[in-house]
Amino acid sequence: MFKTNYHSHSEFCDGTGKLEDYVKSAIERNFDLFGFSGHAPLPFKNDWTMPKNDLPAYLEETKRLKTVYKNDIDLKIGLEVDYIENTMSPSDQYYRDLGLDYIIGSIHLLPDTNTGEYLGVEYLKSEMEQLINNTFGGNTQLLVKEYYRLVRDMSEHGGFDIMGHLDVVKKTNINSIYFNETEDWYKAEIDSTLECIADNKQILEINTGQVLNDPTRIYPSPWILQMAKSYDIPIMLNSDAHRPDHIDNYFEEAKLMMINAGYRELKVFIEDKWISDKIT
Ligand SMILES: [Zn+2]
Ligand SMILES: [Zn+2]
Numbered sequence: 001m002f003k004t005n006y007h008s009h010s011e012f013c014d015g016t017g018k019l020e021d022y023v024k025s026a027i028e029r030n031f032d033l034f035g036f037s038g039h040a041p042l043p044f045k046n047d048w049t050m051p052k053n054d055l056p057a058y059l060e061e062t063k064r065l066k067t068v069y070k071n072d073i074d075l076k077i078g079l080e081v082d083y084i085e086n087t088m089s090p091s092d093q094y095y096r097d098l099g100l101d102y103i104i105g106s107i108h109l110l111p112d113t114n115t116g117e118y119l120g121v122e123y124l125k126s127e128m129e130q131l132i133n134n135t136f137g138g139n140t141q142l143l144v145k146e147y148y149r150l151v152r153d154m155s156e157h158g159g160f161d162i163m164g165h166l167d168v169v170k171k172t173n174i175n176s177i178y179f180n181e182t183e184d185w186y187k188a189e190i191d192s193t194l195e196c197i198a199d200n201k202q203i204l205e206i207n208t209g210q211v212l213n214d215p216t217r218i219y220p221s222p223w224i225l226q227m228a229k230s231y232d233i234p235i236m237l238n239s240d241a242h243r244p245d246h247i248d249n250y251f252e253e254a255k256l257m258m259i260n261a262g263y264r265e266l267k268v269f270i271e272d273k274w275i276s277d278k279i280t
Contacts, residue, residue: 001280002268005247006035006078006162007104007207007238012058013039014048015242019058023065025244027072033268034247035076036062037104040095043087044118059098076101076269080164083107083154084118091159102269104205104238105154106164110135110146121147122168128178140178141185144169148189152196161274162236163197165207165219181221190224198231203267203274206258208250209240215253225261234274236267255279 008022009015019036026034038058039049050058062077069075078100081090090105109118114134119127121143128143136142147169155163167190173179179186197204207219216222228235237254241247258266258279265276 002032002270002277003030003248004033004035004237004268005031005239005241006033006076006102006236006269007037007080007164007205007209007240008035008247009038009080009240009242010036012054012061013050017244019061019065021244022241022247023069023073023075025247027069029248031073031247033074033076033270035078035102035269037078037080040079040081040088042082042084042118046118049082055098074270078102078104080104080106081160082109083150083157084109085150085153089154089157089159091157095159101272102162103160104162104164105160105202106168107147107150107154108168110143110150122165122171125172128172132178144179144186145189148193151193155193155196155200155202158200158202161203161269162205162238163202164205165209165240166193166197166204167220167224168207170217170219170221171210181223190220190227194224194228194231194233197228198233203234203236204228206235206237206254206266207240208238208254209242211250211253215250215257218250218254218257222257222261225257225263229262234267234276235263236274 010019041052042049066075081103083089090103112119112134119131132140132143211217239247239249267274268277
């Protein structure tokens with residue numbers, strides 16, 4: 001089995017450490033392939049994506065590293081691009097023109113309709129609660145349904161290879177404080193979203209970024225992965241590392257979860273295409 005990770009954030013966005021530190025860590029840990037996926041710039045001020053002015057330096061540095069380390073590791077250059085309705089989308093021509101190896105499509109933000117600002121559904125409880133109260137009249141179910149409507153919308157627009165952290169909206173839902181994943185309405189949202197991803201032939205990411213000693217916090221939840229298998233949706237494994245020493249965090253737990261869901265293969269990006277590799 002190839003050792004790979006395509007989801008990483010350096011100090012160019014909200015990670016710590018230089019891009020080169022990630023490369024060194026990947027070589028030390030015997031990775032075959034490693035991908036950079038800095039957060040693409042947003043059209044408004046924030047403290048977690050790359051500023052637009054830094055994008056050329058990011059592309060230049062990743063290209064330099066690709067050349068310098070070409071005999072040690074296969075490096076790929078990507079971005080994690082947000083989908084923000086009517087504002088930005090991984091399908092925008094702008095990203096095609098950057099000549100990237102791959103794109104991760106993700107949703108992190110929803111608009112607060114009172115203040116006009118965009119807040120995280122995968123960040124702080126305070127932001128989640130501001131959204132629930134200001135935009136959704138105190139109804140969490142409406143927020144969650146809106147999140148998945150946008151995921152389907154992003155999937156329909158396409159332009160990306162990897163569906164990033166599908167159920168990231170559960171991040172602050174510790175002990176089901178906001179919603180219960182076993183409820184029918186939630187299962188129905190997941191079902192129609194997976195159907196959409198299957199139709200659009202995108203790869204579902206198994207993301208170990210927020211495990212924090214609790215493997216049930218891998219994205220997506222184990223039952224969702226089982227449902228994805230019933231749609232034959234291809235999967236891949238990413239750590240969403242924000243530190244060089246986190247690039248293979250919880251990979252063993254994630255592999256076990258894939259096997260338990262019925263998967264025997266996952267996708268890896270070799271040369272210029274996604275191929276199947278046996279999970280071992
Ligand atoms: Zn993300
Ligand atoms: Zn990320």
